[in-house]
Amino acid sequence: MVKPSSVREDKGIFYKIDWVLVTLYLALVFIGWLNIYAAVYDENYNHIIDLSQKYGKQMLFIIAASLLAMGILIIDPKFFSQFTWFIYGFFLFMLIIVIFSGREVSGSKGWFGIGGFGIQPAEFAKMATALALAKYLSTLDVNISRFRDQMIATSIILVPAVVVILQHDTGSAIVFLTLVIVLYRAGLHGYIPLAFILLPLLGVLSLLMNKLILSGILLVIATGFWFFSNRRVRTVMVIALLFLGSLAFVFSVDFSVNRILEVHQQNRIHVLLGQTIDLKGAGYNVNQSLIAIGSGGAFGKGFLQGTQTKYNFVPEQSTDFIFCTIGEEWGFVGSAILILLYLTLFIRIILNAERQRSRFSRYYGYGVASILFFHFAINIGMTLGLVPVIGWAYTILLFIFIRQDSSRYELV
Numbered sequence: 001m002v003k004p005s006s007v008r009e010d011k012g013i014f015y016k017i018d019w020v021l022v023t024l025y026l027a028l029v030f031i032g033w034l035n036i037y038a039a040v041y042d043e044n045y046n047h048i049i050d051l052s053q054k055y056g057k058q059m060l061f062i063i064a065a066s067l068l069a070m071g072i073l074i075i076d077p078k079f080f081s082q083f084t085w086f087i088y089g090f091f092l093f094m095l096i097i098v099i100f101s102g103r104e105v106s107g108s109k110g111w112f113g114i115g116g117f118g119i120q121p122a123e124f125a126k127m128a129t130a131l132a133l134a135k136y137l138s139t140l141d142v143n144i145s146r147f148r149d150q151m152i153a154t155s156i157i158l159v160p161a162v163v164v165i166l167q168h169d170t171g172s173a174i175v176f177l178t179l180v181i182v183l184y185r186a187g188l189h190g191y192i193p194l195a196f197i198l199l200p201l202l203g204v205l206s207l208l209m210n211k212l213i214l215s216g217i218l219l220v221i222a223t224g225f226w227f228f229s230n231r232r233v234r235t236v237m238v239i240a241l242l243f244l245g246s247l248a249f250v251f252s253v254d255f256s257v258n259r260i261l262e263v264h265q266q267n268r269i270h271v272l273l274g275q276t277i278d279l280k281g282a283g284y285n286v287n288q289s290l291i292a293i294g295s296g297g298a299f300g301k302g303f304l305q306g307t308q309t310k311y312n313f314v315p316e317q318s319t320d321f322i323f324c325t326i327g328e329e330w331g332f333v334g335s336a337i338l339i340l341l342y343l344t345l346f347i348r349i350i351l352n353a354e355r356q357r358s359r360f361s362r363y364y365g366y367g368v369a370s371i372l373f374f375h376f377a378i379n380i381g382m383t384l385g386l387v388p389v390i391g392w393a394y395t396i397l398l399f400i401f402i403r404q405d406s407s408r409y410e411l412v
Helices: 005-011 019-039 054-074 078-082 084-101 121-137 147-166 170-177 180-185 191-208 211-228 233-260 263-272 284-295 322-354 359-383 393-407
Strands: 103-105 108-114 117-119
Touching: 019 054, 019 322, 078 084, 084 108, 084 121, 084 147, 108 121, 121 147, 121 170, 121 180, 121 359, 147 170, 147 180, 170 359, 180 359, 191 211, 191 233, 211 233, 284 322, 284 359, 322 359, 322 393, 359 393
Parallel strands: none
Antiparallel strands: 103 108, 108 117
């Protein structure tokens, strides 16, 4: 039996909020702040609120984001649907402006400097792109099975991603591509998301294997598909095009890696694939990360007792490699609990998305889950050497969805 949300309207906004989801998020925010404090801890700067330290700035961000979240909860949820294209256009404009007037951080010119703080428009653009994609897919006359609609939806994702690449921030640009999961939920055929998985795999094999041997394997696979197909002209043409396209991709990977990527990006890929051993250069971060995590053992060394992170052996230990602090000070058990909390958060978002009445809210929920999951997987994967090394804006991303959650049906 379902009870429409109108029955619940008189009980106020806060009754409609999924407090389990909010509690999970707040717990992760607190854990994150606590470990930033541990990662940069200095006995000479041991005050909890010290704006000269990263944990002090992070506390300021948390307070500001909490106030912003409260504001989002007060706003009518229809606001985000009605002003989606304005929000998308505004942050796309900001992405372009920052290229010319932003400051450079770690080789990426994608930050607006405000005093001692920095704002990265790309983080907000992820939220705006998720909104725009949800808005387009929820339009009544859109059918994602049509080629035209597929191209428009893809363009919504790719345009900001390309602009971010122009900022020399490939890592952030890749995040936008995870929104293909939303297209799959909207009814896109499964072979397209599958291609997003197989292409990177083919790229890795192209770097590790002899090109002629790999081409032979692709020929065998194509022949197998032809043999078990209906052998109609259209089917044979599709198989032939996929085979030729795969060959072109295989022989273009070396050019892309050696001519398009920056030298430090090339080195990271070679180290990841085991083609180069460079423990003092490109492989230093990951090697120190593995030492820190491994030294934590089962239960860790204890809060503020991590020697690898405390004495700055791990670069970027309070940002990209924050998981090292967790692994070293809280051990395998603490790391497992953190991962479990994150997975519970993702599952909760997906379940709430499926309970939405409006397609806009449902698709946006999947956008939130896909972006957050990608960051979760990549950041942990970097510290474990599983993927190459590549804010508070996520509060906006999540709480817009929580506000949308007020329009769902309640199962009773």
